[in-house]
Amino acid sequence: MDVILQQIASQVGVPDYSDITKSSSIGVQNHPINTKLSRLLSEGKKIEAIKEARKELGLSLKEAKDYVERL
Numbered sequence: 001m002d003v004i005l006q007q008i009a010s011q012v013g014v015p016d017y018s019d020i021t022k023s024s025s026i027g028v029q030n031h032p033i034n035t036k037l038s039r040l041l042s043e044g045k046k047i048e049a050i051k052e053a054r055k056e057l058g059l060s061l062k063e064a065k066d067y068v069e070r071l
Contacts, residue, residue, distance in 0.1 A: 008057055033057065038071055 012031050033056045040049035046068065053064040 004058065008059075031057075034071060037068055041068065041071065 033053065037049045037053060040046070040052065049068045050061070050064045053059055053067050054061065057064070057067065059067060
């Protein structure tokens with residue numbers, strides 16, 4: 001799982017994945033998909049937001065759920 005997260009971090013411009021683990025909100029706040037996910041959440045479409053996070057970020061169901069819940 002750490003390899004996948006490191007790949008995602010490099011794709012979104014975070015050079016060192018350990019920076020995200022020190023403050024998990026850094027990675028969440030800066031990703032461009034967050035605007036769409038926040039809109040879906042505000043419309044009460046949490047499941048759609050999780051599906052979108054999985055599709056765009058290549059996350060597992062649990063990772064996507066956790067990601068969306070941190071927004």
